[in-house]
Amino acid sequence: MSQPILHHYPLSPFAEKVRAILGFKGLRWTSVIIPMIMPKPDVTALTGGYRKTPLLQVGADIYCDTALIADVLERLAPTPTLYPAEAAGLTRIQAQWADSTLFWTAIAYSFQPAGLQSLFGNQPPEHMKAFMADRAAFRGHNAPRLRVPEAIGALRLYLEQLEAQLADGRPWLHGKATSLADFAVYHPLWYIRRQATGVAGILGEHRRVTAWLDRVEALGHGTSEKLESGEAVALAASSKPVSTEGEAFLDLHGLARGERVTVAPTDYGIDPVEGELVLSRPNEIAVRRVDERAGEVVVHFPRIGFQVQKVA
Known part of the structure; x- marks a missing residue:
């Protein structure tokens, strides 16, 4: 290929x-x-x-x-494999949850005023207007819609659950081996951490999650x-x-x-x-x-x- x-x-x-x-x-x-x-x-x-x-x-x-x-x-x-044998099925299940539920929670959380300022503060107003119009048409009536208060509550709970998943000192979400779950859970939190920086403080309250995010980022993007x-x-x-x-x-x-x-x-x-x-x-x-x-x-x-x- x-x-x-x-x-x-x-x-x-x-x-x-x-x-x-x-x-x-x-x-x-x-x-x-x-x-x-x-x-x-x-x-x-x-x-x-x-x-x-x-x-x-x-x-x-x-x-x-x-x-x-x-x-x-x-x-x-x-x-290296994305599907280590000891957690191949579980990693797909958590990845699917992250790509849907966690992702839309992170988006709704990021689109509060301080997050929008981080995302679009340096752009002309027409840029943000065009982006929001495009995404409204893109989402249609099927995509999940959370209000900010619900998104804040859900994200805080999800982060606590991820913190507990890492509580035994494991380096990756499913143990000693990196898996697809790590990348699927990582990307919505990356969006908050690196793009919606005005509301990224919530991540700092969860030190194990933050250290895990650092490990994923350290893998880089290849060549x-x-x-x-x-x-x-x-x-x-x-x-x-x-x-x-x-x-x-x-x-x-x-x-x-x-x-x-x-x-x-x-x-x-x-x-x-x-x-x-x-x-x-x-x-x-x-x-x-x-x-x-x-x-x-x-x-x-x-x-x-x-x-x-x-x-x-």
């Missing part, structure tokens, strides 16, 4: 999760900086409409959602080189997707390989991606599509959190 390309922007917490995993695995990777808000024409060329950040590109294969990206990076570099987004689209056009011929096909929708379908998130950013269904594994689905700029690409999604529908 060619060198992985991460499409991201510096302030994205989910992108920080993947950057930290790349550091943990010591991988060389290519960095493509994409816009924070729409329009994102190069992203659209690659994905067909999916707009969450980040994306991982390997040639003409495009991987969406950090849960799946983590599995792809595990395939690229099995050692990267820069590429323009248009060049990444051209690279996809000059590549071929990895063949899925001969792969076992898990039918959960009464659909056959090759049928025209849409795939969309079930929570927020629910823009559907239309294509030919070419892959259906227990944890992954993928569609083939053709774009006038990106050429033939295969866009991959995790099973959990996405729905597949046949095109009428």
